[in-house]
Amino acid sequence: MSPFVDIRDLKISIPTADGPLTPVRGLDLQIARGETLALVGESGCGKSLTALALIGLVPPPCRVDAERLSFDGHSLLGLGAADWRKLRGPRIAMIFQDPMTSLDPCYTIGSQLVEVMRTHRELSAEAARARALELLTRVGIPSPATRLRQYPHQLSGGLRQRVMIAMALSCEPDLIIADEPTTALDVTTQAQILGLLAQLQDETGVAILLITHDLGVVASIAHRMAVMYAGQTVEAGPTAAVLAQPSHPYTEGLLRAIPTPGLTPRGAPLGTIPGIVPSPKTPADTCLFLDRCPYARPACAAPVPLLATGPDRALRCIRPPAERAGEPGYAALVELV
């Protein structure tokens, strides 16, 4: 049986006068029902475009190709507008990074929630209003009846994000895509929103695709994670296993670069990854991490497939940890500051 969400070799390209750019060029990920999968990567790696491909919102003239792009057994490739409308909202909901720009400033919170539900469900205005009240209560908004009559600008960032979560839940979807849901929030609010997402998942069994650049967020809420680099999945597996034993040199480099109070010696130089991310014009006929990798060998100058390396682990690297054991790797890099 194919996984609940199954993406294999997803490619998204943008035609330009100088030839196509391919910001996504080999993205694989699978999500089971009821699990949280974190898609991790730095800016420009194609995380957000991948999310848009899952809800059919990749803007033209971008082209979406994939060996497989399926949701609950149905292919999402080549769906028409009417088919997408049946999925978007009722089955797949989205939470964006900035709740201020994704809520309409001209309408009350209540009317925006009611609109979503009445668009997708046969609900009377009254029933929809009652359900909106119930949803706001459920996402932990104090005095929900008052909030329903207020406009987005009257709410704090944390409350607005709770409203977005309520809206995403309103049609009882099977999958929520959360694109950097806590990046615009203060740190204490971030922890509370992550707690809320985990609690709602326990209650409803919704699957969550969490898109983030923050490995701390991943560690705290994701069951499984996929690491993206330059438009490709480079590593995937259960969160605890990947964080404990990163297999891809990029994942290893990222983890070395993050200071952690209590673990990283204060003031000691942090790990760095030399060089910069390749442009989406770079052809994927070598390992895309080649120029920055301390473990690179001449054999890396050929296309590298994503291969299973164990139960539920996959890696796009021809030099897995066992092969590079004993090499100094990042430790040998004299920092080029």
Next chain:
Amino acid sequence: MPPILEITGATRDYAVRSGGQAASLRALRGIDLAVEPGEVMAIVGESGCGKTTLSRLCLGIESPSSGTVSLGGQPIAGYHRTERARLVQPVFQDPYSSLNPRQSLGSIVAAPLVVRGEGTRATRRARTEAMMAAVGLPPHLINAYPSQISGGQRQRVAIARALIGEPKLLICDEPTSALDVSVQSQIINLLGRLRRQFDLTILLISHNLAVVHHLADRVAVMYLGIIVESGPTEALYARPRHPYTRALLDAILPPTPGARPRPIEIGAEAPNPIAPPSGCPFRTRCPHATEICAETMPAVTEAGAGYYRCHHPLG
């Protein structure tokens, strides 16, 4: 040696309109802060707590409504603009908006020298090259433009521009928040190295408590315009006395396997700064608040090398 930066009783009010009425927003409500030569002092707190207003006072871009800000032992208001710029320089958060896109990197970095009329064209060029090398920018970029370089390189340019005039104090307002993780670590390392190389004093403003832990010698925690706790970094992280500091530390999410977010004990809503709560500003979110917290602002209690302001400090 006197502190490089000394702030006493600084307040800052802004005239705002609230519900159609003229109102006054007190962004800073009595800040006392001394930064000693050679140290990295961090200011942490959530958005709207007054961190950035404080940095603007330190740069002399704004004046306090009451209280004083002194640089090198003299009131900052007494300095001429160019004198002030010799002492203190900023590094801003977003290197995409803080560099002029029409200027070459060489002329951006050399700008402080040109403004002051220092040196000849040739000596300025030599100093620019040396400074670019010091921050790890390859020499050929001297004629490049900001659009041709990466975010991390832009932040290096901003740091080079700040340091070329050899200031005593660097004000870094969220210097790494706009950068990716791998680049962030390069800039943190660079600041750590430059600090030793140039004997710099740094006021680091950040909401990232992991970065602050790594770089800062001392930390001041701000909430709604006052410093609620301050102390040496290790001591403050090991034993926070203020419940707000505790909550900020609990909110750090370490990228380690099995890490679960610790429950945040405080209420979600920061109060409206136009109508701050009576007594302790934190009481509306505090799990330990009692009547006295609504009546009086907690006084400063000395503890070790630091202090806190709380009626019910943590043990």
